[in-house]
């Protein structure tokens with residue numbers, strides 16, 4: 001008896017250890033030879049209205065059928081439902097909503113100064129339904145390509161990754177001629193990158209690099225930094241063959257009618273980030289007025305060139321409301337101490353331009369946003385492609401959470417929630433050139449899905465990991481939503497479990513240094 005008890009104890013102990021080991025390596029469930037998601041309401045990425053209940057059948061990561069199985073409010077009859085094959089998996093999603101996996105079109109995989117490593121960043125994205133990212137340079141092409149392979153092989157919890165190399169990365173000497181530019185572009189393609197991210201350069205170099213890259217069939221993104229924008233704005237890029245612009249710089253400059261450079265104060269210094277961001281906040285007012293001839297001409301030409309705009313509204317939001325961004329409720333649980341320190345006012349850290357940020361700066365930025373959003377919404381209305389990108393890891397914006405905020409800001413710009421979802425899904429897939437495989441829920445496409453218990457069209461906040469606030473019938477305050485399952489390549493991830501893992505990482509990092517979030521300039 002005693003031995004039996006001991007044996008039982010040892011066995012259960014090893015079981016517990018095994019479980020612990022397993023949980024530290026949680027890598028989703030699947031793939032399955034067949035996966036049937038039952039009874040869900042489909043919100044597609046193609047602008048179609050919601051439809052359900054449907055049963056979605058996936059076989060070996062390919063969507064095989066999307067079958068309507070009933071009517072809202074009525075019990076589903078079993079006889080017409082797709083049958084489960086041996087070894088298959090059923091996911092009961094009755095009453096839930098299913099969307100295509102989200103695409104974050106501007107997603108840096110953490111950073112050294114932020115102390116944000118892929119494990120942490122990837123989980124935050126996946127926990128918010130992000131199944132694909134475009135990495136617009138950051139920690140080197142080798143770093144990103146290695147993770148891309150691991151993700152594709154399902155060795156790590158990560159979205160699928162498209163890698164855009166920072167232009168000039170790895171070049172032994174600065175690129176100053178057209179030939180050097182072309183050589184670099186060819187080498188980048190050979191290295192296996194998906195595209196190039198530009199920041200600036202001379203017109204000669206940019207013309208050669210952008211057009212050569214396009215010839216090779218690769219894609220390109222451009223953050224038109226202020227240093228080059230007087231000679232080369234968004235319109236120059238689009239004409240040369242750039243496929244997408246990031247943020248918004250270079251766009252007002254393409255619409256100047258009474259100047260050729262921004263109205264820089266004479267003591268401006270680009271290395272002073274309060275200068276840089278404060279003056280940027282006055283830039284849209286210096287461009288052609290909405291619906292004026294110049295404004296229309298630029299917009300129409302960009303659309304004719306099939307040019308994508310990836311606005312990343314959220315990353316500037318602290319400029320119009322610093323307190324909102326720094327007091328976001330998720331910081332306490334999900335922001336690493338290193339990341340919090342990186343966000344603090346500093347003359348060195350990028351995006352920490354709070355030397356003296358007050359009412360004047362915030363009001364200017366609020367007006368800046370209005371003009372910017374007016375352009376983006378009309379661009380969409382005229383058939384231009386707009387995507388959802390977050391650019392997280394700077395300016396108090398946290399991976400995953402900030403992506404959902406981006407969706408809210410597209411809504412604020414005037415997008416219908418279905419247009420928001422399309423920006424987040426199908427438009428992102430088109431931007432990457434993979435709309436035949438991902439971006440909408442269609443037979444023949446891959447099984448990348450987001451499943452949530454609440455209707456995200458009614459309230460995009462239900463997509464936040466922290467959920468949305470709701471009062472019950474009996475006056476009780478609850479949280480609803482938070483993505484329930486993220487499915488990538490037919491593998492089911494428990495989104496809340498991923499979030500819990502992140503919370504634990506943060507807890508451990510805090511315990512190590514007895515860290516507590518304290519607001520800038522306060523003592524406790």
Ligand SMILES: [Zn+2]
Pocket residue numbers: 106108136391
């Ligand atoms: Zn960026």
